[in-house]
Amino acid sequence: MTEIKLTSNELNLISLFSSVTNASVRDCIVDEKMDRVIFVVNKGQMGLAIGKGGATIKQLQNVVGRKVELVEFSDDASEFVRNMLNADLVSDVRISDRPDGTKQAVVTVDAKKKGAVVGREGRNAEKARLLAKRYFQITNVLIVSPEQQLAGNRVNIDG
DSSP, X not given: XXXXXXXXXXXXXXXXXXXXXXXXXXXXXXXXXXXXXEEEEOTTOHHHHHOGGGHHHHHHHHHHTSEEEEEEOOSSHHHHHHHHTOTTTEEEEEEEEOTTSOEEEEEEEOGGGHHHHHOGGGHHHHHHHHHHHHHHOEXXXXXXXXXXXXXXXXXXXXX
């Protein structure tokens, strides 16, 4: 993993998050493009961070004045990507090395659930790309249905 540098604003948000939720937070990203703040919480801390009925997150969103999103950290890159994209909807995550030396994550989801996984305006996909690169140097996250994955693995032989 690479060293993560935080701005003073992000450090202040982490302090606020910890005091409001009592959860251990690992990282904070202020995403200006999507007008949100993403917190990466330590494994097992999601329930504490969300609060009963989402009350803690709602309170935090009111204080911060932006949408707050949470991701549960994992040392395993595949599990971390799964956590970023709604683990219940993800069938499989495969991390592979590309010919140019970069890493890629291929996320398989049911075709009917793909829109929910990608998110409105690609919010979830963008979050996955941002965090996968930040923590595991994964430069590309592809979200595909099983049908697309099979089609991509076909070998065409010209006679």
